[in-house]
Amino acid sequence: MSSVLFFIAAIGVISGAVGVVLLRNPFYSVLALVSHLLSLAVLFLLLRSEFVAAIQVVIYAGAVMVLYVFVVAYVGDQTEPLGERLRSPGAIGSQLRLGGAVLAGALLVELLIALLGTGLQAVDGKGAGYSPGPETFGTPAYIGKLLLTRFLLAFEAASFLLLIAAVGGVVLARRRHGLDEEEEEHVLTPMDLLRPRATGTMAEGVGRRPEGVHQNQTTRPSAASRFNP
Amino acid sequence: MSIAWYLAVSAIVFSLGAIGVITRRNPLVVLLCLELMLNGANLALIAFSRMWGNGDGQILAIVVMTVAACEVCIGLGMIVALYRRRLPIDVDELRELQG
Numbered sequence: 644m645s646s647v648l649f650f651i652a653a654i655g656v657i658s659g660a661v662g663v664v665l666l667r668n669p670f671y672s673v674l675a676l677v678s679h680l681l682s683l684a685v686l687f688l689l690l691r692s693e694f695v696a697a698i699q700v701v702i703y704a705g706a707v708m709v710l711y712v713f714v715v716a717y718v719g720d721q722t723e724p725l726g727e728r729l730r731s732p733g734a735i736g737s738q739l740r741l742g743g744a745v746l747a748g749a750l751l752v753e754l755l756i757a758l759l760g761t762g763l764q765a766v767d768g769k770g771a772g773y774s775p776g777p778e779t780f781g782t783p784a785y786i787g788k789l790l791l792t793r794f795l796l797a798f799e800a801a802s803f804l805l806l807i808a809a810v811g812g813v814v815l816a817r818r819r820h821g822l823d824e825e826e827e828e829h830v831l832t833p834m835d836l837l838r839p840r841a842t843g844t845m846a847e848g849v850g851r852r853p854e855g856v857h858q859n860q861t862t863r864p865s866a867a868s869r870f871n872p
Numbered sequence: 873m874s875i876a877w878y879l880a881v882s883a884i885v886f887s888l889g890a891i892g893v894i895t896r897r898n899p900l901v902v903l904l905c906l907e908l909m910l911n912g913a914n915l916a917l918i919a920f921s922r923m924w925g926n927g928d929g930q931i932l933a934i935v936v937m938t939v940a941a942c943e944v945c946i947g948l949g950m951i952v953a954l955y956r957r958r959l960p961i962d963v964d965e966l967r968e969l970q971g
Contacts, residue, residue, distance in 0.1 A: 771925025
């Protein structure tokens with residue numbers, strides 16, 4: 644029974660991965676990645692790690708993929724002609740790209756040799772013993788105990804990393820040109836003495852700009868027009 | 873199933889992700905393929921964790937998921953910023969980070 648489930652899930656995992664790499668439309672790639680993640684959660688369940696499987700479904704396939712779908716919908720249709728540069732001779736990077744794919748295939752062979760040709764006897768076994776229980780291997784209680792005792796430092800570091808990433812995401816994706824045309828006059832506050840202007844406050848994030856920054860904006864379209872003549 | 877089967881699947885997924893990262897041009901798809909590579913690594917970690925009956929691999933897999941979420945946050949923020957500036961969404965055209 645478990646081997647049948649393993650093969651179904653493994654086929655789902657690999658076909659989802661192939662779909663991500665080969666589909667032209669990024670939206671379909673995201674959907675293929677969702678199916679890949681769901682099948683991977685089944686594999687995690689087969690490996691007796693229920694908590695990681697639940698996280699995989701709830702956070703990865705739920706939250707992160709929704710973010711991807713929103714960005715794909717925002718950026719719009721970016722359908723990419725696959726292999727066009729591979730076929731056209733003399734295009735920049737076509738040989739490099741083909742060589743990269745060959746290199747990744749070589750990486751697969753090397754990984755398989757390293758993983759399956761290892762001298763470890765346990766690789767061919769079914770894993771360590773397992774007895775069901777409320778606090779046994781892989782349950783939320785077990786993971787929580789490990790996270791808050793032995794891996795407390797990693798837990799705190801991960802939380803700081805999340806905080807930094809959230810701040811970085813806001814700074815990167817904030818609106819730089821403002822929501823509306825009419826300018827609101829700048830009111831001098833004590834904070835102006837403490838920090839230079841246009842350094843990323845929340846008021847500037849929603850479009851209220853202090854004066855003295857607008858001169859820079861005229862140079863921006865010319866810089867962009869180098870890429871889109 | 874023996875652990876070796878899971879390791880083989882993880883190696884295949886990792887290599888497929890590497891192929892995608894190298895050959896695709898859309899940065900969105902490159903990020904998706906990076907997720908594939910991280911997932912392959914996660915599967916190997918959890919398989920080894922099961923092999924020894926030890927929870928450390930699962931903790932490491934959870935940390936890898938956290939790092940992947942941060943990477944998605946920053947990467948998608950960069951893509952949105954690129955789109956707002958009307959730069960091409962193509963990693964072959966984007967050769968400099970200077971705004």
